[in-house]
Amino acid sequence: MKTILNMQDVVHRYRDGDEERVVLSGLSLQVGAGELVAVMGPSGSGKSTFLSIAGALLTPSEGAVTIDGSSLSGLDTKALADLRLTKIGFIFQSANLIPYLKVEEQLRLVSKLSHADAADAARRSDMLLERLGIRGRRRQYPDRLSGGERQRVAIARAWMNDPPLLLADEPTASLDEERGAEVVRMLAEGARSDGKAAVMVTHDSRVLEMCDRVLKLQDGVLVPA
Amino acid sequence: MFLALRELRFAKMRYTLIAAIMLLVSFLVLFVTGLARGLASDNASAIQRMDASHFVLQQGSEHRFARSQLTAADESKIREAGASESTPIGIRQFTVTSGAGEAKLDVTMIGVDPGGWLAPRTDAGGMLAAGGGEVVADAKLKTQGLGIGSVVEDPVSGRSWKIAGFVDGASFSHTPALYMTLADWQSWRGGEPSYTVVALRDASPAALKALKADEAFELLTKAQAVSAIPGYKEEQGSLLMMIVFLFAISGLVLSVFFYVITLQKTAQFGVLKAIGARSGYLARSVTLQVLLLSVSSYAVSTGLVALMQLVLPDSMPFRLTAQTYGLTGLLFVAMAMAGSLLSVFKVARSDALQAIGGNAA
Numbered sequence: 100m101k102t103i104l105n106m107q108d109v110v111h112r113y114r115d116g117d118e119e120r121v122v123l124s125g126l127s128l129q130v131g132a133g134e135l136v137a138v139m140g141p142s143g144s145g146k147s148t149f150l151s152i153a154g155a156l157l158t159p160s161e162g163a164v165t166i167d168g169s170s171l172s173g174l175d176t177k178a179l180a181d182l183r184l185t186k187i188g189f190i191f192q193s194a195n196l197i198p199y200l201k202v203e204e205q206l207r208l209v210s211k212l213s214h215a216d217a218a219d220a221a222r223r224s225d226m227l228l229e230r231l232g233i234r235g236r237r238r239q240y241p242d243r244l245s246g247g248e249r250q251r252v253a254i255a256r257a258w259m260n261d262p263p264l265l266l267a268d269e270p271t272a273s274l275d276e277e278r279g280a281e282v283v284r285m286l287a288e289g290a291r292s293d294g295k296a297a298v299m300v301t302h303d304s305r306v307l308e309m310c311d312r313v314l315k316l317q318d319g320v321l322v323p324a
Numbered sequence: 325m326f327l328a329l330r331e332l333r334f335a336k337m338r339y340t341l342i343a344a345i346m347l348l349v350s351f352l353v354l355f356v357t358g359l360a361r362g363l364a365s366d367n368a369s370a371i372q373r374m375d376a377s378h379f380v381l382q383q384g385s386e387h388r389f390a391r392s393q394l395t396a397a398d399e400s401k402i403r404e405a406g407a408s409e410s411t412p413i414g415i416r417q418f419t420v421t422s423g424a425g426e427a428k429l430d431v432t433m434i435g436v437d438p439g440g441w442l443a444p445r446t447d448a449g450g451m452l453a454a455g456g457g458e459v460v461a462d463a464k465l466k467t468q469g470l471g472i473g474s475v476v477e478d479p480v481s482g483r484s485w486k487i488a489g490f491v492d493g494a495s496f497s498h499t500p501a502l503y504m505t506l507a508d509w510q511s512w513r514g515g516e517p518s519y520t521v522v523a524l525r526d527a528s529p530a531a532l533k534a535l536k537a538d539e540a541f542e543l544l545t546k547a548q549a550v551s552a553i554p555g556y557k558e559e560q561g562s563l564l565m566m567i568v569f570l571f572a573i574s575g576l577v578l579s580v581f582f583y584v585i586t587l588q589k590t591a592q593f594g595v596l597k598a599i600g601a602r603s604g605y606l607a608r609s610v611t612l613q614v615l616l617l618s619v620s621s622y623a624v625s626t627g628l629v630a631l632m633q634l635v636l637p638d639s640m641p642f643r644l645t646a647q648t649y650g651l652t653g654l655l656f657v658a659m660a661m662a663g664s665l666l667s668v669f670k671v672a673r674s675d676a677l678q679a680i681g682g683n684a685a
Contacts (some may be wrong), residue, residue, distance in 0.1 A: 151680050156598060177602055184600025191679055195595040197327075199334030204326075211326050212601055240334070256599070268680055 100131035103263045103296030104153060109162030110319075111148055122148045123159070124319030130296040132263070135287045137307055138300045139324055140316035146300045147268070149316060153298060154187055154266050155179050167263040184213050188257025188295075190267040190286070194249035196241040202252050203228065203237040209259040220259075227255040231285060247278035254285055258293075265290065267299040271306055283309050327596075328612040339617065342581050346621035347628075349574040350656050353567060354629045354644065357652055360563035362641030367559065368550045370434065370462075370496040374442055376523035379549045380410075380535055381542040387552035389415050389520055396517045398540065402524075405534045409526045411440045412519035414509040417499060420476045422468065429468060429476070432496040435509025435519075442523060444503045448472070449489025456508045458488040462500035466490065467638055476502065483512055497553050571659050579663030582614060586667040590674045597676035607668040611661065618660035622653050 111123040122145040130136050140146050151157035152164060155171055156179075164171045166186050174182065183189075196205055203224050210220035228234040231251040233244075241249055250270055257265055267286060271279030283299070283306040290297040299310070307313050307324075315324040332339050365372070380402050381392035394402075399412045414435030419428050436442045438452045444460045445451075449472040452460045461470065470476070470487060477484040485504060494501040510517050524532075536543045544552065551557045586593075593606055626649055636642055 147680050151677055154598070154680070156676050156680065177604075180597065180600050180602045182600075183598065187600075189598055189679070191595065191598075195592075195679060197592060197596070199331045200327075204330060208326060209599065212599075212605065260600075 100133065102129045102131050103167050104128065104130040104298065105163075105165040106153060107163045107165075109152060109159045109164065111145075111152065111157075112160045121319060123152070126162070126316075126320050128153075128298075128314070128321055130264075130298055132294040132296055133291050134311045135290045135297040135299065135309070137310040137313045138298060138316055138321065139302055139304075139307075139313065141302075144316045145319060146316055149321075150266055150268055150298070150300050153264075154189060155183050184209070185260055186262050186264055188260070188262040188265045190250070190253050190257050190265065190270045192269045192272050194241070194246075194253040194273075196249055196252055196256075198241055201238050201240055202233065202244070205241075205252055205256050206259045209256055213260055215260070223259065223261075224255070227258055231255050246273050247281065250274060250278075250282050251285065254282065254289070258289060261293075263295055265295050265297040267297065267301075269301055269303070270299065271301065271303045276305060279303060280306055280309075325609075325612060327606075328609045328616070332613060332616070338585075339613075342578070343617050343621050345577055346574060346617055346660070347625050349570055349577070350618075350622045351625040351628055353570045353574070353656060354625055354649070354652060355632070356563055356566050356570065357648060358629065358633075358642045358644040360560060360567065361645075361648060362643040363559050363563070364556070365493060365643050366495055366498050366641040367556050368496070368553050369493040370432065370501040371546065371550050371553070373491075373494060374523060374546070376442070376525050377546060378524040378527060378532065379544045379546070380522040380524065381544060383540050383542055385542055387542065387544055387548060388554070389549070389552075390417070392520050392542075394519045394522060396519075399519060399522055401538075402522050402535065402541070405531050405538070409441070410522050410524050411437055411442055412506065412522050413442065414506065414513070414518075415496065415520040416513075417497065418478070420502070421479050422470055422474060422476055427468065429465070430499045431465075431476075432499045432501045433509070433512075434496070434501050434503050435506045436503055438505045441525065444491045444494065446489030447492045449487070452488060452503055452505060454505065456505050457485060458504075459485040460489045460491060460503040461487050462494040462502070463490040463492045464495065464500045465502075478512070481512065497555070571655060574656065575659040575663040577663075578614060578618070578660050579666050582610065582664055582667040583670065586610065586670045590670070591678055593671055593674035594676050594678035597674065598679040603672045606671045606674075610667050610671055611664055614660050614664040615657065618657045622656050626653070 106126060106128045109123050109126045112119055112121050126149065138146060138149065148157065152159050169182065200208060206224035206227065207220055225234065228237050231254060233248055233251050236244060236248060244252065270282055274282060286297055286299065287309045289295065313324040314321040382394055385392040403410050415432060417432050419430055421428055438454045443452055446460055447463065452458060459476065472487055472489060474487045475484050532543065535541055596606060629644065633642060
């Protein structure tokens with residue numbers, strides 16, 4: 100199994116007044132293609148910091164992060180933005196769709212940003228929306244969608260550029276049990292069928308059975324839950 | 325482009341309102357500019373159209389043509405100073421009656437050498453004849469019922485002149501000009517031959533220096549002569565102040581509007597950056613919106629001004645050339661772009677990290 104996300108001895112510190120606080124203290128994690136990993140932990144345990152570092156949004160104080168073979172160290176902000184665009188698909192807690200874009204435009208934006216061929220992009224967005232069961236809603240603005248539909252659009256957006264790594268930040272937080280389970284099932288199936296590595300930060304224990312591994316963030320490192 | 329246009333489409337009301345404000349401001353800018361140009365022309369076109377670079381006045385005139393009087397001896401002295409391309413002019417504001425209706429007209433009588441380089445090139449009718457007894461008039465006098473062949477009379481001396489032709493845009497201190505020959509001027513004024521000022525062109529730097537140093541004369545550039553026309557500086561100054569303020573207001577209104585909108589969207593910009601949009605792309609998107617709004621508002625307001633010009637009375641001094649339209653438009657758009665800088669800065673500072681941890685909701 101090919102390793103997509105490789106985090107090696109990641110340490111992250113930040114200054115809080117005079118005090119120096121260590122959020123991550125030597126965290127290591129390997130996620131392979133086709134694998135969905137759940138990361139749990141109480142609030143304040145550093146889940147957001149972990150996800151930001153894995154998602155190339157934050158540079159760790161120490162340690163190395165490699166995504167799909169590319170090392171993140173030494174990349175400037177533009178290169179990091181390009182890497183996020185092509186290698187990482189983000190799914191945020193409350194979908195975070197762009198309010199003034201219709202569903203299919205949310206997807207086209209991603210392909211626009213990566214200068215993909217328009218016809219290919221149209222085919223791919225149709226395919227993804229069909230697969231997630233929201234093709235009928237493709238000309239709607241996000242404010243006309245239900246919470247579950249919005250999260251499905253967010254998943255489609257994350258998949259649009261066919262990135263090897265998917266990162267989900269509590270994707271079920273604003274959904275009821277049934278919709279939450281459905282969203283996680285789609286994530287897991289997508290990861291398996293397309294050979295993507297997926298990491299989901301969650302504290303929703305109802306969805307853990309669909310994950311391949313469940314880890315807990317404790318004292319700045321990941322341990323099996 | 326993709327984001328900018330779709331956001332305009334989505335928030336039509338919001339952007340229509342700001343475009344309406346921009347439209348009104350740019351309309352006002354154009355209107356006041358047109359008025360300023362019109363008044364400037366109404367006040368000084370007789371001087372502006374002269375192909376002269378400098379004017380020589382009597383010492384102590386304090387730049388005012390009306391206070392200057394030069395003798396024939398002065399005139400030859402100026403010519404001998406090396407300013408060979410010099411020609412004397414007589415200028416006097418006066419009231420004449422038109423032969424037709426005995427109506428009184430305020431005019432500026434200008435005496436020029438009919439064969440010289442200041443002789444008015446008429447746009448209608450004949451040129452000023454050397455023989456005398458004729459005048460060439462500013463075309464504005466046509467609205468007073470005067471035509472070619474009409475007679476104007478000095479009610480004091482009883483002298484009269486026939487209108488030989490018309491020139492467009494020749495007025496001085498808001499009165500239409502009447503050009504006559506210098507010989508007529510002399511015999512009308514009577515007494516020793518005298519002139520008001522001497523106009524120069526192509527004068528050598530040495531000649532200009534000598535004239536400037538001469539205690540008997542005042543040397544003015546054309547621009548100085550124009551701004552010394554009574555009321556000119558005051559009119560233009562206050563109108564210019566309005567125009568400057570309008571530009572500043574339009575820049576400020578836009579910058580506040582876009583800044584507030586950008587602040588509202590900080591979280592959204594964070595999400596866009598997290599999914600891989602570069603800061604430059606987002607900044608261009610905001611700039612493009614400002615550009616679209618300012619250019620389209622300006623385009624509509626030029627149309628409105630053009631329509632309004634059709635219904636303005638002829639007596640209203642209003643003048644906008646294609647060049648003024650273009651220059652004002654460039655300034656207006658530039659000001660709007662400057663106003664968007666604050667937002668662009670804010671966009672560049674918005675942090676993708678905000679998207680993680682549910683902060684962006």
